[in-house]
Amino acid sequence: MAMAGLADGSVRKRVVILGGGFGGIHAALGLAKMAVDVTVVDRKNHHTFQPLLYQIALAVLSPADIAQPIRSILREHKNMDVLMDEAIGFDVEQRRVKLKSGAELEYDFLVVATGSTHSYFGKDEWAKLAPGLKTIEDALEIRRRVLLAFELAERQMLETGHHPALNFVIIGGGPTGVELAGAISDISRLYMRKDFRHINPSQSCVVIIEGSPTILGAYPQDLQEAAMRQLKELGVQVRTGQHVTDVQPGYVIAAGERIDSVCTLWAAGVRASPLGKLLGLETDKKGSVFVNEHLNPPDHPEIYIVGDLAHFVQDGKQVPGVAQPAMQMGDYVAKRIGKLIGQDRGSDGPLRDKGFRYFDKGDMATIGRKAAVAKIEWPFKAHWSGFPAWLTWLVVHIFFLIGFRNRLSVFRQWAWTYLTFSDGARLITGSQELPGWEVQDGVYGMRGEITTRPLDLGSPKSN
């Protein structure tokens, strides 16, 4: 079915952008002033500021603090259409996208920026037991589970006089795993402690299980070591070089050992959106599409792949699937399309474009409320850790990354919430069930051979 409304007989080029993440939004904003008609398609109605998702998960911020309707972001630009829908197929020859709702969109340029999702390495049954963190919904589910684990332990303590060890197991030691671990540790010790009478949340133990030999694999060794030190200070137990072989309600098996868990979270694998394969393009094993210097897949100069979904190699290394490259790719594609249109109209002579180049300003991960590691590449090179890195993280996230909202308003609201750990965000909504917790002997609690511990029995179980 043809698109009504777009096929208006004009010679304006039609750009379809799939995905409203960093890549898609930057491409759209870059095209806003150009003589093209743009349709942005996303399953969600909102763009999410993913680097702060873990703060939703840990009840520091509210969803509205870090997400914004895509319509609102693009509201001022009359050449933009926003469609809450999902691409499910392509006719690459005819340049058409088939949407889930049944409609088809025609395009002259297609920008595919649908990112990545969790990969459970073929163990999809683990998804319900160990949720990952990619969307607002994911974050609220993690929040629900973490907060509920404390509530259920308090209840079990009141009922039986003991409660399961408050182990929070995080599978994966990349930035997300480290940030979740630091934040859980912090809220347990600093804030939850005051709220409970019978359990002692500060005795909770956060465990990171990482398959490779180090955490934060993308960081230099000194920062990995700094992160290890800072995590240790927070009481986080890090197990590297251990592969998780089973995830069950209430426990995890890693390196042959059973680790009890009141709440298990997934921060390990990601896989690219399936659209690369749906387009019939060559992908790496993660599902990312191999692209050339202009971010085109082979033989398709009209298709651009940006963000996580692009397998782009620069100086012999693959550019990582994080926010900065995605934004820069989006910017680049908008400029590239602008140049191509200029060329089409004969205004510009031969197209001059050396291709995309990722400008790495650095990388950061927070570890709790006062520490972080920062690999700074610009405006100078440095490796920072501890409080200076955390301050840098704060400033960068407020002033550089939150680009298209009223920064002052976000800053005020966020700083307030962050500095006070305001109570409102620690809401549990939705179901009151947790995997591994059920009625046994007439009382609801964690099932199986759980490790229970009298209230005043010292430090966390160290396995």
Next chain:
Amino acid sequence: MAMAGLADGSVRKRVVILGGGFGGIHAALGLAKMAVDVTVVDRKNHHTFQPLLYQIALAVLSPADIAQPIRSILREHKNMDVLMDEAIGFDVEQRRVKLKSGAELEYDFLVVATGSTHSYFGKDEWAKLAPGLKTIEDALEIRRRVLLAFELAERQMLETGHHPALNFVIIGGGPTGVELAGAISDISRLYMRKDFRHINPSQSCVVIIEGSPTILGAYPQDLQEAAMRQLKELGVQVRTGQHVTDVQPGYVIAAGERIDSVCTLWAAGVRASPLGKLLGLETDKKGSVFVNEHLNPPDHPEIYIVGDLAHFVQDGKQVPGVAQPAMQMGDYVAKRIGKLIGQDRGSDGPLRDKGFRYFDKGDMATIGRKAAVAKIEWPFKAHWSGFPAWLTWLVVHIFFLIGFRNRLSVFRQWAWTYLTFSDGARLITGSQELPGWEVQDGVYGMRGEITTRPLDLGSPKSN
């Protein structure tokens, strides 16, 4: 199973409070400084400021703005236990409450403040088609549906060139129905309009269907008429004296007529919590418990019923099930228990207590962003409508009703969000399905004989 931790051999009286709404929280706070051990039990971990729930539903505020963990509210008071659980049975003779998790609580005084929920008048299958508004989850579901209706209409317009009439049908013309209607009308005209290219949200039509002859039945006639006028100015269609006989995906039948509906909401009946019946007490047909002047059911001076669940008659009239009486009842019960304890210890002589008396300060309902009706009883008597009533509503809700949070912080955050209608809150989370919308002829849209309308066809369908 007996409660560990409470049966410590002391002579302190044990108070169990069921429900963390206005009644339960006020009772708990009133008991905070007394020599009693208090356990507050609620299914949710948070207290909700219900008078502003409709603003969550219409994406003005975020859940964290109007809800607060019960633990946090009571954190400072060492004699308070909070349990996220649910009463499912009683042994009134032995003074024990049985909880869903399997535990039992012993009490010397029991305060039952579990409020009310929606009643679909026996048509429980309507619940999925027309959600009501009692909890944060309800509010987020209503938000999802209202915002999604616009998104789906935009999509259908793009795909087919027409879209269903944007009728939002609200069943029930009490304060909740009126507030929802005003808010939907306002956001359609003022805010959504700018976000959509193909549909015109300002052409949406809000319909209130009320079975009785007037809306706002609890208000005096002049204010009912003022509300009618103000709703009419907002373009809201009010159908009084019409009973809804069927609710179907995509439409409603009222007074024998079919009214198409892209989104149907329920603001009609409520029924009391089932705990009155579980306690074996005499209730009215709504399920509320008949109580005496001390808020005790007959023959149970150790049981107090507060809030919606109490059927309390004063000056020949039943006290309404709204926030103010619930708070005052909670306060009263705390004082009453304090006196009884004093009497038990022989410090106070004969108990002097004339019984509970509801002090009615008035009642208010907003109608959109700039109008309201207010029946003021204190500190003077007056009937206000329009902007003065709205301003009064604003001041009262900020400064009087939000009692136990940092008022300044709430005020700032709320005023900011309210005055700017900040974008972040208009997030759609969860499923992308709506009753009545499905694939037909290969395209997703509203099913059945829907009334479609070309984009530029003037004012809303007036039936």
